[in-house]
Amino acid sequence: MTHRLHLHPDRLFPAEPGTRAIARRLHAEVAGLPIISPHGHTDPAWFATDAAFADPAQLLIVPDHYVLRMLVSQGVPLDALGVPSRDGQPHERDPRVIWRRFADHYALFQGTPSRLWLDYVFAEVFGLEVRLEAATADLYYDRIAEALATPAFRPRALYARFNIEVIATTESPLDPLKHHAAIRASGWGGRVVTAYRPDPVVDPEASGFAANVERFCASAGEDPARWQGYLAAHRFHRARFRAAGATSTDHGHPSAATADLAAAEAEALFHRVRGDGATPAEAELFRAQMLTEMARMSLEDGMVMQLHPGVHRNHAPAIFARHGRDKGADIPVASEFVHALKPLLDAHGHDPRLTLILFTLDEDVYSRELAPLAGHYPALKLGPPWWFHDSPEGMRRFRERVTETAGFYNTVGFNDDTRAFLSIPARHDVARRMDCGFLARLVAEHRLDEDEAAALAHDLAYRLAKEAYKL
Amino acid sequence: MTHRLHLHPDRLFPAEPGTRAIARRLHAEVAGLPIISPHGHTDPAWFATDAAFADPAQLLIVPDHYVLRMLVSQGVPLDALGVPSRDGQPHERDPRVIWRRFADHYALFQGTPSRLWLDYVFAEVFGLEVRLEAATADLYYDRIAEALATPAFRPRALYARFNIEVIATTESPLDPLKHHAAIRASGWGGRVVTAYRPDPVVDPEASGFAANVERFCASAGEDPARWQGYLAAHRFHRARFRAAGATSTDHGHPSAATADLAAAEAEALFHRVRGDGATPAEAELFRAQMLTEMARMSLEDGMVMQLHPGVHRNHAPAIFARHGRDKGADIPVASEFVHALKPLLDAHGHDPRLTLILFTLDEDVYSRELAPLAGHYPALKLGPPWWFHDSPEGMRRFRERVTETAGFYNTVGFNDDTRAFLSIPARHDVARRMDCGFLARLVAEHRLDEDEAAALAHDLAYRLAKEAYKL
Amino acid sequence: MTHRLHLHPDRLFPAEPGTRAIARRLHAEVAGLPIISPHGHTDPAWFATDAAFADPAQLLIVPDHYVLRMLVSQGVPLDALGVPSRDGQPHERDPRVIWRRFADHYALFQGTPSRLWLDYVFAEVFGLEVRLEAATADLYYDRIAEALATPAFRPRALYARFNIEVIATTESPLDPLKHHAAIRASGWGGRVVTAYRPDPVVDPEASGFAANVERFCASAGEDPARWQGYLAAHRFHRARFRAAGATSTDHGHPSAATADLAAAEAEALFHRVRGDGATPAEAELFRAQMLTEMARMSLEDGMVMQLHPGVHRNHAPAIFARHGRDKGADIPVASEFVHALKPLLDAHGHDPRLTLILFTLDEDVYSRELAPLAGHYPALKLGPPWWFHDSPEGMRRFRERVTETAGFYNTVGFNDDTRAFLSIPARHDVARRMDCGFLARLVAEHRLDEDEAAALAHDLAYRLAKEAYKL
Incomplete structure (x- = not known):
């Protein structure tokens, strides 16, 4: 015996009929909006080759x-x-x-x-x-x-069918971006942009860090032995990424630590971590310093920063040794933002040119730290619930815990953050339904008028992501 | 085009019609109760001058x-x-x-x-x-x-219109309480009491601490160079505040740390922190010790203690430098109560003369620490959701996470904690509606009988605050 | 005037009528299932003497x-x-x-x-x-x-009336298990098994630890002065417990710390903690090491491990001094599992012979740590909400926070964990109703089909506990 597979038109809406009716009305207006996918891990080769x-x-x-x-x-x-x-x-x-x-x-x-x-x-x-x-x-x-x-199931056809307006991939600064070049050269009308993810040349504990920095500087015509050369190489590659459509940088650090060292200290630290002998504390401090350096470059070039901290990657060494990374053995850890972000925020937290979008896998910080921070600092915005929390209950908890302190407009709508291309419409569908359900509850409880909810539903589904990521 | 502004009579009640009907019935009985406002920051000058x-x-x-x-x-x-x-x-x-x-x-x-x-x-x-x-x-x-x-919009007229039975302000021990004296002397029938907030003379990291202690002791006729003189000054000013109607003390510490040092150690610590050279650890220990000293004085004079810990005040130094404190740049941090309160609780946690009301901005501790502590120690009660959590979702989370372990009667009903005088009825309105909605859900799920819920609604709206704060 | 006491047939079900109707249907199929009680603290003497x-x-x-x-x-x-x-x-x-x-x-x-x-x-x-x-x-x-x-109110009659299929008690390795022997010898048809709780001989900070280890080894014919003798004594007593029906071990540690020391280090540690001079850090390390030793023995003998960490026992010294332990003065503390469990998981986390069931009193780790860990490691399963969280809201939070990452099948259904024998059916009744209510919501929101929910309801009420505990 088989069972019917049916996507119910009311799926994910609250069960209470009055609330559900509101959710339906809100959703009807946003269900057909184009998809803005400002952060993800699809392979640009798909769109370049269309194989x-x-x-x-x-x-x-x-x-x-x-x-x-x-x-x-x-x-x-x-x-x-x-x-x-x-x-x-x-x-x-x-x-x-x-x-x-x-x-x-x-x-x-x-x-x-x-x-x-x-x-x-x-x-x-x-x-x-x-x-x-x-x-x-x-x-x-x-x-x-x-x-x-x-x-009809080739990548470009699916891009069109999925009604994607723009999609961002994520690349290392060592990447030549040839697929992005090929996409642009092809004359295809899809918009596939890259994002600057400098972890391999920013994290002294990354595999091959010293060699990465050598290549990174060499390809920019800079001296890897000089701190200023290293920073200039970032500027070079950021410009190269911007030319390939990038509007954002992305930082996958173990913690949210930032630092703002005096120039001489930063330079000395760079020299210590360039070799093999960096201690864990030095590595952490260098990553922390580099977030602030990236923020400063964003003031110049307008790139939006994204911070994805708080994962113990490759928790199972046997899995990592045998199969490598990204095989489902990454485990979140407790995160802290209030002290961690302070050096960066002290320096640039009120600068209108900076946007730093925060993600977390530690839901405890939603109401305690993230919403209060985003509800004060102009530079901070909150990314949608991430990874394990990119889920109906995760979205519900996010809105319930964040909205009362940060409002809706210090969040950036939805992004899918996936390499599973075919799931992108599904993920946006879940997010739109959950946001409409949350808004519908506020309307049903007379905490928001329906015309406001309708405008918010549109913003959460489309406008906020587009604006926050400058797409 | 303008939009209608309408306070719906069912606002904040659960949308499910059966539950909403229960909430309506519960709320109808408490909507008109007088307001008990046992903790807040209104300016007594308003009531003294009635300007x-x-x-x-x-x-x-x-x-x-x-x-x-x-x-x-x-x-x-x-x-x-x-x-x-x-x-x-x-x-x-x-x-x-x-x-x-x-x-x-x-x-x-x-x-x-x-x-x-x-x-x-x-x-x-x-x-x-x-x-x-x-x-x-x-x-x-x-x-x-x-x-x-x-x-009709003068402070005293609004006090009457808002149906306030009693309101507490908060003053430093350095305050002469002249507005409170003027209120009493005026013959006006409103009841405005003060509360004893000794942070400026208890926190060695407070601005002007040493000078504050000098003034504090001098005005009490005590020697600021002596630990016993300093403690006697507290007794003097507590009595002075009680004479101005105070029934409570309030403590805004960075953490919930308490200590119970031997007398000689406490005295030595006092001498170390009196100067400018106190280390952060000494300052923390002194604040911790002073909470226990305050508890001991409460055994004598019956003042109810309130503890409001866990805020990183003035997180943005640029805002503080330019505009000063209380400008919306305070950010909560993770809090811990189980170890922190132990010295005080070991000494006085089972003393029926002590009431210590706990507040937190770290919702994680509701079910893990606060409810279990309040569900055991006779001296402990839980204050309502505070500041960022003085909100519908914050109140819902509080009741959902606290009630099953601490019950209702280890909580103290609602207090508004605001300097925004006009918002006080609004805040009590939200609290009464949310508590009625929570109780209505318990009734609808047959976890409580409606007669019990009705009695609880009254207690949460009125009686518990009045009794816990001895008003 | 008295009030009616009535157990409403819809108690604990969601109030929304459509969802409630689904919950009713699901519950009707599981309400009559036998009780599997794989972990608890009833007194085996009750069943032995039937007094x-x-x-x-x-x-x-x-x-x-x-x-x-x-x-x-x-x-x-x-x-x-x-x-x-x-x-x-x-x-x-x-x-x-x-x-x-x-x-x-x-x-x-x-x-x-x-x-x-x-x-x-x-x-x-x-x-x-x-x-x-x-x-x-x-x-x-x-x-x-x-x-x-x-x-009709004797223990064995109630066992039958409560429709208990099997119940586990918990004993120290020092217990001769005579009541269990008497039960077996009596010919009574009830199934009362023990569980191996070695805390008194594993925790150097336990009262009488050194003497306990002496007795423990002596009764096994092993030399308490030898690490290998001590380990062999565990094997001896585990076998003795298995003969009394035990299928599980239980570990009530202050934290979830595990260790996997080299053999010589473990042996040296054993000698340090055997005396009175163990430091707290050594005691913690020894408990940590012993969890991994227990896991290794479980690979051999198939005993399921349970870990119950994170309680500050006897928080109130006055209560403890006067009345002893288990008098309601135990308070949870923050817990951490990701780093704590890593040594054990590195060694045996993917071994299909190991089952380690995790409990926590720190709900923060549900979505951040426990669900991701259980959603990867074959050895890990999540126990039901424990102690303070063995409650309707506790169960709801558990399912809401755990399911999306760990699914249902990395949880083990319900266990009651009580010494209050008469409350056992009540506790299973609450759990079955709450699980049916949670499943009903998923069905009502079209996130699960009702045939799937019905199968899950049965699994959560009966099969998962029976299988996870090998009963």
């Missing part, structure tokens, strides 16, 4: 760390899911076998956002009408594989 | 740090809002211009408690029937200015 | 730390509630007087889970139809006392 996606497993399972982690947690090893090993140990190579394993365990995703996103992709993108389970695994596999072979 | 308030901007915008911070966060500088600079730089002096700026940005407050309070003041106190926005700014300004010129 | 319970006060008040703490918090001393003093000071001995005191204060429990549990016991177990209050205290006392004298 067909490989197969259902390689598209939807193998690269999705949300999916991998849940299956691993229930005893399905990464090898069995087609994830290659660094040491060349065998891994499953048959995409249909991988797909069946996934289908067998699909019930694990009940109650998770992955289930919402995947069902949306199955129903909306591929037109499937039965639920994924063991009995329908092959039906799914064949239907999706068949679709992927057609022109 | 008319200056103008709409000086009444409702310039002193309201909630309003200032939101406007600052969206790029409106404090100068433009009429906030004077310490250095005499120019600031906007035209109240109508300030008011228009505020009206232009009024949409920023959507979803915040400021919006609820202000709309209540506009509709209930001033009888306005259209929404504040750019188009209605002058209408508002004129209507409010006109009203303020009439006797 | 009648003493009286209403000794059964329902004196041993219940939830009840004691609330009454103490409102000024009723433990002596007045019949709790003996260690120093032989007088305490109330008349059970009827104790019961009346409790009845006088029963309103304090409004809104708490104790009220729900007690009302369930009163109505369902004893058939009472009026509310407990001063006026009905004697009626209650007489009815309950009368019932307790009858065979």
Whole structure:
């Protein structure tokens, strides 16, 4: 027996009929808005080459760390899911076998956002009408594989079908941005921009840091042995990224620490961390200093900063040793922003030229730290609930805890932050529905008038992201 | 086009019709109860002189740090809002211009408690029937200015109109309390009491601490060079405050740390912090010790203690340097109570003569620390959600997280904690509605009988505050 | 005037009628399932001797730390509630007087889970139809006392009436398990198993640790002076517990710290902590190391591990000195799992033979740490909301914060964790209703199909606990 797959038009709206009716009205006005995707990890090669996606497993399972982690947690090893090993140990190579394993365990995703996103992709993108389970695994596999072979499922066609207005990818300063160049040269009308993610040349604990800095400076014609040369190289590459459409920088630091050292101290610190001997405290201080340096460059070139702190990356060394990073073994840690951001904010927190968008995986700081900070400093804005909290309950908690202190206009609407291209409309769909549901509750409780809610729904779905990211 | 301003009779009640009907019934019984305002920051001069308030901007915008911070966060500088600079730089002096700026940005407050309070003041106190926005700014300004010129809008008339039974202000031990004396001497029937806030003579890091202690002891006829003289000065001033109606003390410390040093150690510490050389650790320890000393004096004189810890005051040094304190740049930090309060609780936590009311800006401690502590120690009670959390969602989270462990009777009902006099009825209105809504949910879910909820609604709106603060 | 006591069939279900109807349907299918009670603190002597319970006060008040703490918090001393003093000071001995005191204060429990549990016991177990209050205290006392004298209220009869399939008690390795032997020898059909709680011989800060280790090793025929002898004694006693039905070990540590020292270091540490001179850091490290040793033994013998960290036991020294432990003066503290568990997880986190069930009193870690950890590591599962959070709101927060990242299948359903035998059905009733209400909301919001919710309701009420604990 199979089960019906149906995307209910009222999904995610509050159940109370009066509130639901308001949510429906609000959502009807924003459901069709174009997608602004100002921060994510899609591969620009997709849009440059417009090649067909490989197969259902390689598209939807193998690269999705949300999916991998849940299956691993229930005893399905990464090898069995087609994830290659660094040491060349065998891994499953048959995409249909991988797909069946996934289908067998699909019930694990009940109650998770992955289930919402995947069902949306199955129903909306591929037109499937039965639920994924063991009995329908092959039906799914064949239907999706068949679709992927057609022109309508090429990246550019999907970009158009998804009604994307602009999408940002994220690249290292070491990246030549050739795919972005190819996209521009192709004459295609899609707007794919990059974002400047300097972690590999800013984090002394990043793999290959010293060599990265060498290449980074060399490609900019700067001397990597000089602090001023290193800073100039940032300016060079930031300009290069801006020429490839970038309007933002992104910083994935272990903590939100910032520093504002005197010039001589900063220079001395640079020399200490350039070698191999940087202590963890020096590495942390250098990252902290570099956030403030990046802020200063943003005053000059207008790039919006994004800060994504607070993850213990690669928590499981066995997984990392065998399969590498981004395999679902990253775990959030407690974060602190009030003291951490103070050096940067003391220097530039009231400068109207700066926008620093904050993300967190520690929901405790929403009401205690982030909303009060964003509710005072003109430079600060709050990014949407991130990663594990990019979910219905996560969005609800974010709005409930942030809005009363920071309002709506110190937040930046929604961004999807994903490499799973096909899930992008699903993620925006969830966000729009949850925001409309939250607004509907305020209206139903007479805390907001419906005309205000309607304007806010539009802003949260479209305008705020576009404006905050200067897109 | 203007929009209607309407305080819906069901505002803030749960939307589900059955639950809303219960909330309505509960609220009908408490809506008209007198206001007990046991902790706040209104100016006793208002009640002493009964002078008319200056103008709409000086009444409702310039002193309201909630309003200032939101406007600052969206790029409106404090100068433009009429906030004077310490250095005499120019600031906007035209109240109508300030008011228009505020009206232009009024949409920023959507979803915040400021919006609820202000709309209540506009509709209930001033009888306005259209929404504040750019188009209605002058209408508002004129209507409010006109009203303020009439006797009905003088402080004593509003006190009566607001149905206030008693209101507490907060003064430093250095304050001569002459306004309170004038109020008593005037024969007016209002009850305005003071509260003893010794921070300026208890916190070695307070501005002018050493001089404060000198004055404090001198005015009590005590020797500031002696620890016993300093303690005796506290007894003197506490008695003086009690004579001005005070039933409580209030302590605004950076943390909840308490200490119970041996007498000789405490004395030695006093001598170390009296000079300028106190280290931060010594200052913290002295504040900690003084909380226990204050508790001991409360055993003698019956004053209820209030502890308001956990704020990083004046987080933005540029704002502080230019405009001073209380301008919306205070940011909460993580707080800890279990270890912090132990020295005081070990000494006096089970003494039936002590009441220590705890407040926090760190909601994480509600269920983890505060409810378990208040659910055991007879001396501890929980104050209502404070400052940023004096809001509908803040109140909901407080009751949801605290009640199951501490019950209702280890909380003290509501206090408004504001210097915005006109907003006091609005704040109690929000609290009464939210408590009735919470109780209504318990009734609707058959977790409480309606007769019990009705008694609780009355207690939360009136009796508990009156009893806990001994008013 | 008395008030009606009525357990409404819709209690604890969401008020919204559509959602409530779904909850009702889900609950109807699980309400009658047998109780799996895999972790608790009932006294095996009850089931061994099947003696009648003493009286209403000794059964329902004196041993219940939830009840004691609330009454103490409102000024009723433990002596007045019949709790003996260690120093032989007088305490109330008349059970009827104790019961009346409790009845006088029963309103304090409004809104708490104790009220729900007690009302369930009163109505369902004893058939009472009026509310407990001063006026009905004697009626209650007489009815309950009368019932307790009858065979139907003996432990084994209640075990059958409560539809318990299996119940686990918790014993120290020093316990000879004679009651469990007596139960097995009696031929009675109930299934009462033990659990291995080695805290007294694992925690160097436990009272009598050195002597405990001596006895522990001696009874196993091992040399307490040798690390390998000490470990072998654990193996001996674990086997002895398994023979008494144990399928799990339980660890009540101050923190979740784990360690994985080299063998020589572990041995040296053992010798340092065996004497009296262990520093707090050494004691913490030894407990940490022992969690990993226990995990290794679990790989061999299949025992499921439970970790219950994060309580400041006996926070009030005056209470402890006079009345001993477990009197309602235990207070939670902030907990950390990401770094704490890493040594154990690095070693065994992906071993399919290990199950480590995590509990916390710090709800902040639900979404930040526990759900991400359990959503990756095959060895980790999340226990239900514990102690203060074994409550309707606690359960709701748990599911809302955990499910989206960990799913349902990385949780283990419900366990009651109580010594209050009569409350066990009430606690499972609350959990089943709250889980059905949560699932109903997901269905009503079209986030889950009702057939899926029905299967989940069954799993959460019965199957997951049974499987996770290998019962």
